[in-house]
Amino acid sequence: MSIEMNTKPALPPTRTIEFRDVSFHIDNTPSRVIVYGISLEIPHGETLVLLGRSGSGKTTLLKLINGMLLPTNGEVLIQGRSTAAWDPIRLRRGIGYVIQDAGLFPHFTVAENVALIPTLENWDAARTAARVEEMLQLVGLDPREFARRRPRELSGGQRQRVGVARALAADPPILLMDEPFGALDPVTRAELQREFSALARRLGKTIVFVTHDLREALLLASRIVLLEAGRIVASATPQEFLRLDHPEVRAFTSSLAMTPGAPA
């Protein structure tokens, strides 16, 4: 089973992403373990939110999925194959990636940024152009107005929209998002969260979303996985999550209660 770039995946496997007892530590120094004993199955079409404080290991889990990090112990399977066995370039071209600062290429126009993977995959010009237009419309940017702009001529929210469009351009079955709305002002953030929530339901992709914002997790997740110091301490649907009796869960839910109407 491989990630098909140019056609829709035929019959999606149930377990798109699977962590099997994964640990990761830097320089093989056990004292510097970043994540411990992670076992996690992420079925096709799920929007899994990895919630946790800074340094809890959320971003490390994301990078273990697209092979930017390889597990020290255990294995991460993507569509049944270990990330260590995948060609990292093929693996990553089938996994969309959106980060906090969008990471758009400043020397590319918006259209060129969105066209990045189609270009690397040698799509023909007409197909790429049509796809860029489709993607910009999908994220609510008028192609006629935005296609030729440079990233520096965009607002933070617009840059994030382009980041999402770029990640989706080659129609990857998996989308990884690392606090994509974290640097935006509260109003723009709420707007993008609402729109993205609707978009995620419509696209039916497997999404792994990292945040430290419980409100965002509750809005977007089909399942919330809570990390504390590199371990999974809770895994539940948003409804169940609020009723869990774990100190770290209560720490997050009480932060929600203490700041009514304010962004976390």
Add this chain to the structure above:
Amino acid sequence: MSPQINTWSFFADHRAEILGATLDHLTLVVIAMTIAILIGVPLGMFIVQRPALRTIALGIASIFQTIPSLALFGFLIPIPFIGGIGKRTAIVALVLYALLPILRNTYVGLTGIDPAVLESAEAMGMTRAQILFRVRFPLALAVILAGIRTATIITIGVATIAAAIGAGGLGTFIFRGVALVSDALILAGAIPAALLALLADFLLGLLERRLKIS
């Protein structure tokens, strides 16, 4: 007759020789800069991938830059093959001088890129070569060009001293003018050299601004 008129008439009488010396000078600079760029830019790209070699390469380049130019010419003269009196030695010295700004700016330009850009390039499945040539290099171009500009101006200046070892160029007028205590002769070398430096600075500055991406 005032010295100024004297200078002007000297310029008018010797314009063919002045032009010839300017072209000689420019040839020295262009050859030296071409070699320095062909060594400096690829070497800069290489040490980005090999941090262990970075300190050594930048260290050696700074040593050459620190040696006074006349002394560097002196050191090169007795060296077989590259040394001796004449253009070849001068070009070697000029390349050694120009190397540091080019090498350093290539390295700084390639490493000073927003980590978020590099992270997303890697995560999107670009190969190392694609990241180097399509992301790092275009984004570093303005900084690399600033190094080339600095090196060019240094080279135009140092090339006037190359006349001391028989390399020709505008320095010939300056040295001869000093020996004969002739302002006109000195200025016949100094003015075109200064104009060359200013012109190179202006043109390369223009190019640099066009390539700059904020």
